[in-house]
Amino acid sequence: MALGTAGVLVLAGCTGGSATDGDGDTTGRPDAGGDVFPASQVDPLVAALPQESVGPVPAMRLADGLVPPTNTWFSGLVFGDEPMPVFPFPISFQLTADGLAAGLPAPVASEKAVVAPARSDVTLDVGATATEVSAYDKVSVTVAHLDGGTVLGHTTVAEGSPLVSYTAATAQTDTLGAAVQTVGDGRGTLTVGDTTWGVAVTGGSLDGTAVRLDEGGSVVLVPMPDQATGDQVRTLLDAAASPLVSVTTAHRASGSGSTAVSTTELGYETAAGGDTLLVSAPHMGDSAADGGTGLSYETVYGTVPLSTGSALSFDAPVTTASAALDLSGLSDDEKDRLGDQVVADVAATEAPAADTYFGGKALYRSAMLLQLAEQLGDDASADTLRASLVDRLDTWTDPSGCTVRDQECFVYDPAVKGVVGKVASFGSDEFNDHYFHYGYFLYAAGVVAADDPELAERWRPVMDLLAADIASGADNQAFPDQRAFDPYWSHSWASGYSPFADGNNQESSSEAVNAYAGLSLWAAASGDDALAGQASWMLSSEASSALAYMLSPDLSAPQLAGYDHEIVSLTWGGKRDYGTWFSAEPSAIAGIQLIPLNPTSVSYLTSSAAGGAERIAAVVAEASASGFDTPLGDYVLMYSALQGPDAAAEALTALADLPETGIDDGNSRAYAMAYVMSAGAR
DSSP states (O other), X not given: OOOOSTTOOEEOOOEEOSTTOTTSTTTOOOOOOOOSSOHHHHHHXXXXXXXXXXXXXXXXXXXXXXXXXXXXXXXXXXBSSSOOOBOOTTSEEEEOSSEEEEEOOOOEEETTEXXXXXXXXEEEXXXXXXXXXXXXXXXXXXXXXXXXXXXXXXXXXXXXXXOXXXXXXXXXXXXXXXXXXXXXXXXXXXXXXXXXXXXXXXEEEEETTEEEEEEEEEEEEEEOOTTOOHHHHHHHHHHHOSOEEXXXXXXXXXXXXGGOEEEXXXXXXXXXXXXXXXXOOGGGOTTSOSEEEEEEEEETTEEEEEEEESEEEEEEEOOOOOSSOOOTTOOHHHHHHHHHHHHXXXXXXXXXXXXXXXXXXXXXXXXXXXXXXXXXXXXXXXXXXXXXXXXXXXXXXXXXXXXXXXXXXXXXXXXXXXXXXXXXXXXXXXXXXXXXXXXXXXXXXXXHTTTOHHHHHHHHHHHHHHHHHHHBOSOOSXXXXXXXXXXXXXXXXXXXXXXXXXXXXXXXXXXXXXXXXXXXXXXXXXXXXXXXXXXXHHHHHHHHHHIIIIISOOOOSGGGTTOOOSOOOEEESSEEESOOSSOOOHHHHHHTTTTTOOTTHHHHHTSGGGTHHHHXXXXXXXXXXXXXXXXXXXXXXXXXXGGOHHHHHHHHHHHHHSOGGGSOTTOOHHHHHHHHHHHHTX
């Protein structure tokens, strides 16, 4: 996929399987043109890497011919011994022993979390003995229900759709978990607890708990908003009657300068065509869908409107990747002090780590020091840094590296389909966090090769594979398109196989932004215009979502009352947490939304959507109750400088008192000083 001429929508890739397609009515996906890492480009690069599964290959419920969809909202349906609940917002969806269950999660807030577990409000027994994902795109997934080798039917669910759409592959009678009260021909409702669900049948009939379907007939289940009147229920059932088939994703850029926006458009396709029921997420704004119903659902992300239409369209301000901090406003004295610290930090640089996370952070740290040395005219330090970076990147980007060593190299996993570092960290061998890890490599390589085409060409075989692993866009079959990025939520999902009852999750929104900023810088250095366009969309979206849901969230909805913190640091399909995977310290909880505070961060963290000095002050106050010599406290201190000159001056003083152990391994005192000084000079 490529973003060509500004204002031209570009479709994202979609894919369908072949083993259980039946008649193809519900499992096909539209073709999507694009030239971001097509097969002709990546296949020779993949072939040049050693082929190896570094971690155990999980069980997969996946049709033949489909690329394993790691890091998606629905990964829990595919991987592991048993399928997990998933959250096609605003509903929950589960596979059962004989069919499916769906619910409308009810949010409950406490001091540190807002939880809305999956529910089984409505069940449908279709007589299945097994399931497999038979088709998917970035927003929807289709599951084939099997009885031995026979396909009974297919269920499609999607983010932004309250529908559960089941289409029969053969004539059959299925069973609901509760009797239906008829409200019209092929229309009815059932109530479980305090939730009412609508039932709409096409090509069949309803009788109590029995759903009789002809071959190709369908039943659609949809939760009714609490406020819906009888007439509104009938209107909603008519709007929901045609089963959802797929969702297309397209994006475009328009405007320029401060008015530039990146637009995402999600097209919801039904069997009959035309409008369906849609639910927009809070970050999309009020105009994402045109046909408001005046009804809404309460969710962990706030109260969201129910609309009718065929598409959701929404904008994000364009965030532009930056390779270096702006030091133009620094005084001569500040530059001298900064220069002395660069020399000290270059001398203190330690041997690089062997894994892809800490190894990537070490490369990024040196690349940021290189930018400082070059801007300050310190040729000696710049030469030392450049030589070291080139040497280390030469090692990492040797396609055959893993044939001669067991670290600082990559292999291609032919079973799960992706590039994996030989030394695993944080579950990278299970496809966790690839974009976090590879973003550091891409940022560093983009900086070092920016003005050196020879280096870009030398590193391109492996760097392009790292980029393709997280940002393919041409259905190349070697990688899933935009592996972790979710265009509905405008953010990524970190867990590869998502073995959780709460759905998938993302912790470090800032490292996600870093990933797509690095992708943008690598695209520029390597001259890949198609990748640059897609990377801009992903970067802008991720930055917008980071502010909307993590750093500056709107927590004013009544159902969120009781949550007692400034930020959210773990976002899931079915809950929102104040915590991290690695530390309970408030500095870590905030810092994981800031790390590594790259040069790109300045623009989105100082935007109007970030909340201004008052919001920064509130976040910092909560995060620094124990001072800044705490986990990731250096990033909280740097962030505090964005409040303005006075805060920057205070931060610079505090930074001078911070011990070396208080500086993160991906950071340096010189870079922290430069960030604070440049913030004070803005």
